[in-house]
Amino acid sequence: MSSQIFKKPKSKVFHIIPWDSNKNIGDSYNDSMSNVGSKDWVCFLDGDAVHTTTFFGKHIEDVINNNPEYDLFTCYTNRIGFPTQIAPGVNKETNDQKYHRDFGAKMWEKFGTNILDVTKLNYISGVVLLIRKDTWEKVGGFKSTKMLGVDNDIHMKVRKYGGKVGLMQGIYVQHWYRGGNNGYTTHLK
Numbered sequence: 001m002s003s004q005i006f007k008k009p010k011s012k013v014f015h016i017i018p019w020d021s022n023k024n025i026g027d028s029y030n031d032s033m034s035n036v037g038s039k040d041w042v043c044f045l046d047g048d049a050v051h052t053t054t055f056f057g058k059h060i061e062d063v064i065n066n067n068p069e070y071d072l073f074t075c076y077t078n079r080i081g082f083p084t085q086i087a088p089g090v091n092k093e094t095n096d097q098k099y100h101r102d103f104g105a106k107m108w109e110k111f112g113t114n115i116l117d118v119t120k121l122n123y124i125s126g127v128v129l130l131i132r133k134d135t136w137e138k139v140g141g142f143k144s145t146k147m148l149g150v151d152n153d154i155h156m157k158v159r160k161y162g163g164k165v166g167l168m169q170g171i172y173v174q175h176w177y178r179g180g181n182n183g184y185t186t187h188l189k
Contacts, residue, residue: 011039011132013061017047026150029129029142036133044129048176049077052104056171059108060130063168066113071163072154073130074118076107079177082125084118087172100174111169119158119165126151127175128168135163 014036018028032042043060045051053059063073076087078100086092090103118124129151136142139157142150158165 011037011041013041013043013057013064013130015043015045015057017045019047024144026142026144026153029150030144033131033133033136033141038134038137039132041130041132044126044131045173046127046175049127049173050100052101052172052174053108059113059171060168063113063115063171064130067115067166069164070115070166071132071135072158072165073115073128073168074124074126074151074165075128075130075168075171075173077127077173077175077177078103079175080125080127082123084116084121085125085127085167090172095176097174100172104172104174107172108170114169115166116169117164118167119163123152124155124165124167126154127177128171128173129154130168139163 014032016032018025018032020028029044032044036042041064067073074085076090077085078087078090078092080086087103087107091099094100131154135158139154139161143153145153155165
C-alpha cells in the first residue's frame, strides 16, 4: 500500500458552535482558535442556525480550496441584520425545515464555490464565521466582549491588515435569528 494514503492533510476544518457561560462570545471564539493548528480553519456557527445540506462540510472545504485568496468567510441565510447576507429569493418567514434544506441544495447547485467579495462593506453578520488560525493570529484574535460586535470587529481587523472577506454564495444556513423577532434580545444580555 502506498504511504500516500496515510499522509496527514495539510489543514483541517473544525465546525464549532461557541458558547460561554458569561456570554463572552469573543472569548469562546478565541479559546476554540487556540486549540487548532496554524493552517487549520474553524467554522463558527450560531447556536440558532443550522446547515441545510447533507455535505456542508465537503462544500465548505471546496470553498476554501477554490478561494485561497480569502481570509474570512460568511454565508447566505434567511434572517440576519446584514441585508447582503439574506439569500436572494428566500422565504424569510417560513420555519419549514424541508423548505430550507431544499433551498440550501438549490443555492449550492446554483452558486457552488462562488464568492461575493464583501471586504469593503461596513460589516458582516456572524451567523457563520469561517477563519483560518494564522489569519486569527495576524489580526490579534477576536474581541473579548459580550454577544454583539465580535463579527464586525473581526471583519474590520481582517480588512485593516489587507485581507479579503468573502460571502460564500453556495453555502446557506437556516437562522432562527432571535425567534424571528428582531426585538428579541434577552439571550444577548
